[in-house]
Amino acid sequence: MKMNGARIMLECLKKEGVDTVFGYPGGTVINIYDELFSFKEIRHILPRHEQAGTHAADGYARATGKVGVAIATSGPGATNTVTGIATAYMDSIPMVIVTGQVPTALIGNDAFQEVDIIGITRPCTKHSFLIKDVKDVAMIMKKAFYIARSGRPGPVLVDLPKDVQIAQTEFIYPESVDIRGYKPNLEGHFRQVEKAVGMLLDSQRPVMYVGGGVVLGDAADQLTTLARRLTVPVTTTLMGLGSFPGNDENSLGMLGMHGAYCANMAMTHSDLIVAVGARFDDRVTGKIATFAPNAKIIHIDVDPTSIKKNVRVDLPIVGDVQDVLSKMNKQLDKQKEKVEKFLSTLGPWHADIAGWKTKHPLSYKQSSTIIKPQYVIQKLRELSDDDAIVSTDVGQHQMWTAQFFQFNKPRTLLSSGGLGTMGYGLPAAMGAQAAYPGRQVITICGDGGVQMNIQEMATLVQNRLPVKIVILNNNFLGMVRQWQELFFDKRYSQTCMELPIDFIKLAEAYGAKGFHASKPDEVEKVIRQGFAEDGPVIMEFKVAREEKVLPMVPAGASLNEMVLNA
Numbered sequence: 051m052k053m054n055g056a057r058i059m060l061e062c063l064k065k066e067g068v069d070t071v072f073g074y075p076g077g078t079v080i081n082i083y084d085e086l087f088s089f090k091e092i093r094h095i096l097p098r099h100e101q102a103g104t105h106a107a108d109g110y111a112r113a114t115g116k117v118g119v120a121i122a123t124s125g126p127g128a129t130n131t132v133t134g135i136a137t138a139y140m141d142s143i144p145m146v147i148v149t150g151q152v153p154t155a156l157i158g159n160d161a162f163q164e165v166d167i168i169g170i171t172r173p174c175t176k177h178s179f180l181i182k183d184v185k186d187v188a189m190i191m192k193k194a195f196y197i198a199r200s201g202r203p204g205p206v207l208v209d210l211p212k213d214v215q216i217a218q219t220e221f222i223y224p225e226s227v228d229i230r231g232y233k234p235n236l237e238g239h240f241r242q243v244e245k246a247v248g249m250l251l252d253s254q255r256p257v258m259y260v261g262g263g264v265v266l267g268d269a270a271d272q273l274t275t276l277a278r279r280l281t282v283p284v285t286t287t288l289m290g291l292g293s294f295p296g297n298d299e300n301s302l303g304m305l306g307m308h309g310a311y312c313a314n315m316a317m318t319h320s321d322l323i324v325a326v327g328a329r330f331d332d333r334v335t336g337k338i339a340t341f342a343p344n345a346k347i348i349h350i351d352v353d354p355t356s357i358k359k360n361v362r363v364d365l366p367i368v369g370d371v372q373d374v375l376s377k378m379n380k381q382l383d384k385q386k387e388k389v390e391k392f393l394s395t396l397g398p399w400h401a402d403i404a405g406w407k408t409k410h411p412l413s414y415k416q417s418s419t420i421i422k423p424q425y426v427i428q429k430l431r432e433l434s435d436d437d438a439i440v441s442t443d444v445g446q447h448q449m450w451t452a453q454f455f456q457f458n459k460p461r462t463l464l465s466s467g468g469l470g471t472m473g474y475g476l477p478a479a480m481g482a483q484a485a486y487p488g489r490q491v492i493t494i495c496g497d498g499g500v501q502m503n504i505q506e507m508a509t510l511v512q513n514r515l516p517v518k519i520v521i522l523n524n525n526f527l528g529m530v531r532q533w534q535e536l537f538f539d540k541r542y543s544q545t546c547m548e549l550p551i552d553f554i555k556l557a558e559a560y561g562a563k564g565f566h567a568s569k570p571d572e573v574e575k576v577i578r579q580g581f582a583e584d585g586p587v588i589m590e591f592k593v594a595r596e597e598k599v600l601p602m603v604p605a606g607a608s609l610n611e612m613v614l615n616a
Contacts, residue, residue: 055184056081059148059208060089062191065223068119069093070110070366070484072103077163078145078150081215095484095513098505100127102477104134104147105503109478111143112464113439115268117198118145124152125163128209129170131456133471135205136174140468143287144203144268146194150452153213154182176204184217189224196227201234202353203266218613234352238369238377244349245365246324247381251392253322253346255399256282259305259334262289262467263327263371268519270294270460272375273326279382280389281396283403286315288448289330289467292457303412304401306334307603311410314601314609320345327371328353330360331468350374368464377575410601412453422568423447423522423593426577427454430492430520432570433577439482441465443475443499446528449599450495454488473502476519480506483515490518490581497523497547507560510586518580521553521590524597532598536613557588568592 053061059082062072070093075083081414086094092525097103100122107118118138120597122131133352138145152161177197179190218540250256264273270293277284277300284294285302296300305313317323323345328334335341338361346364349357350371357366367374382389414424427450436441440455441464442448448465457463466474468475479493500521527545534542557564563583565575573591580589601612 051222051223052218054081054085054216054218055181055187055210057085058184058187058219058221059191059210059215060092061221062188062223063281064089064091066117066191066195068117070095071119071121072106072110072481073121074100074103074123074127075152076127078124078152078212079121081212082121082148082150083208094418095483095509097477097478097480097509099135099503100130101473102480102506102509104131104145105137105471105474105477106481106484107145107147108134108138108143109441109464109481110252110485111138111145112478113461115461115480116144116207118143118197118481119148120145120149123163124150124167124215125165125369128167129165132174135171135207137466137469137471137474139174139176141262141466141535142203142264143205144198145205146198147205147207149207150207151180151209153210154211155213157211167207171207171248174205175421178207178209179522180209180213181211184214184219187214188222188224189227192224192227193229197229197232201236207356207372232307235368236352236373236408238350238374239366240377241379242365243374243377246367247248247378247385249280249322249346249365250280250324251385251388255319255321255394257302257316257320257323258284259317259323259325259328260284260290260293261285261287261326261328264290264293265460267327267352268460269372272372272379273447276375276379276382278331279404279420281393281400282324283316285309287331287467288452288465290328291452291463292460295458296456297458304452305609306331307336308453308599308601310412310453311601311612311614312403312406314603314612315406317342317486318608318610319402323347325349326375329356332360335361336603336607336609336611351561371398392527416570418570420594421567421573421591423450423591423597424454425570426520426522426573426591426593427451427494429573430494431455433574434492435490435580438462438492439464439479441475441479441482441491441493443493443495444470444472446492446532446597446599447496447522472499476500476503476517477506479517480510480515483517484513487515491516492520494517494520494522497521497525497551498527501551504556507557507562507586511561515586516584517586519586519588521588522593523590524551524593524595525550526595529599531596535596537596537604553588553590560590562586564588564590566590566592
């Protein structure tokens with residue numbers, strides 16, 4: 051059966067099991083939208099901005115593990131997706147972004163709404179395709195989804211010119227795909243796994259350092275089994291939160307610049323670090339020269355380019371983290387005597403860690419007059435569902451969420467880690483809520499970041515997506531202000547948000563509900579009111595203006611050189 055290119059592209063989405071698409075129509079994608087009108091199997095959500103649509107596809111992907119899909123028109127529509135694409139690229143999120151393009155004969159002629167989106171996004175996509183022949187649409191779409199989800203996941207862009215959308219050909223969807231030069235290694239080498247288990251059982255002060263790769267690789271169960279079996283302390287990156295239960299006695303919480311004291315001290319004093327699906331980001335390591343000076347390092351990652359990129363590694367294992375962790379657990383089955391001996395030696399190490407937890411726990415002092423932001427986060431955790439999905443924007447509230455909202459399950463925290471994108475939280479929550487209409491979805495934002503994509507309130511109301519929006523309002527761009535206070539003699543240059551925004555009226559203007567708290571004894575009431583509503587809600591909390599995120603490792607300092615009080 052002959053079909054035009056636009057319909058073939060949509061049929062490919064069906065074949066890949068896509069049920070939700072976030073997109074914004076325009077001249078070069080009007081043929082796609084004309085065909086989409088008859089596709090009842092695919093739910094289309096119209097954001098109010100293409101950046102938000104891309105973040106929503108990202109949030110959908112993080113929450114579900116599926117490939118997120120976004121559509122944008124050419125020119126400004128395509129360029130508006132770039133921040134969302136870069137956000138997904140930095141955090142290894144599987145996405146396919148379809149952009150319209152001017153007819154092939156006009157490419158390079160500065161036609162109306164023409165940009166070289168392939169060239170623009172090449173540094174921040176896993177791969178990109180410009181389709182010039184309608185006969186290639188099906189195969190390229192198959193490749194796009196395969197590349198996006200396999201190996202180390204990432205965003206793939208498909209640029210579809212208008213004439214290719216109109217042209218017709220037979221639709222045959224390939225059963226399989228083979229790409230020369232792209233062969234992800236998914237199986238960890240058994241000899242390396244044997245060595246890793248041996249190194250682990252020979253250690254006395256081990257730490258498991260876990261990143262977002264464990265979440266993306268659906269390996270939380272295997273990780274938890276291994277860590278609990280050996281009672282090894284586990285610390286996670288921001289992206290790894292939820293991969294190991296935060297309420298487990300061996301959880302150290304998050305490490306790094308704003309990590310827990312016990313996590314940073316454990317890394318500094320360890321003799322073996324087992325890094326799983328993490329890339330030793332600069333926010334984690336602090337000063338490289340003094341990072342974990344006495345530790346041997348085992349690095350497990352599906353992406354070979356991530357291994358040894360930032361720190362020396364004693365034992366690399368390239369492979370899917372679920373496969374490698376499963377093999378490690380099987381190896382332990384064969385070495386029960388060694389495991390028992392290993393467990394008998396960990397007492398002093400557990401005592402050290404318990405001492406660090408007691409010496410400097412994550413804490414704050416809640417007064418009777420001013421709301422502390424940490425208090426709001428703790429109350430949200432206390433009153434929310436066990437399987438609630440939480441997205442954040444970027445800034446102080448993001449770090450307080452990581453510190454005080456205990457994550458016990460994978461895929462329950464959605465946050466821009468690598469790129470640090472303000473404006474991410476609200477649309478990401480929108481994507482997660484579209485994926486799971488029956489689950490509680492909360493986005494925690496600052497008064498600065500929430501305004502970057504506040505227009506998506508309209509999308510939430512229109513699509514009956516009951517996202518609960520929590521705004522910690524300190525009338526500052528808080529994280530930059532904190533740096534200005536600590537390192538720039540309190541010269542608050544352009545970080546004070548003086549204009550008072552009435553977020554309650556704003557919510558009502560979009561047809562949503564809004565609640566406000568300015569005193570500590572109002573916090574719980576507002577949260578309960580917000581959670582009780584069926585639709586989207588803004589909950590605003592006027593918090594202490596100059597509260598800081600602590601601990602803090604200053605730029606250029608070692609992990610154990612934390613600012614604990616300031």
